[in-house]
Amino acid sequence: MLTTIKTSINKYTVAITEAENPHIRRALHDQLDTTVYLHDELSDLLLEKGWLG
Structure with missing residues (x-):
């Protein structure tokens, strides 16, 4: 999903x-x-969950 947002x-x-x-x-x-x-919101959520980093 982050890739799709970055493309947009x-x-x-x-x-x-x-x-x-x-x-x-x-x-x-x-x-x-x-x-x-x-x-920004999605990145924060992913970092909070430990799924991005």
């Missing part, structure tokens, strides 16, 4: 740099922020 983060960053419409860039940036937050 990379794809969002590419899409943001390629998007010309500021509204689309903003929407993509919002999705990126959410995805980074999810990655």
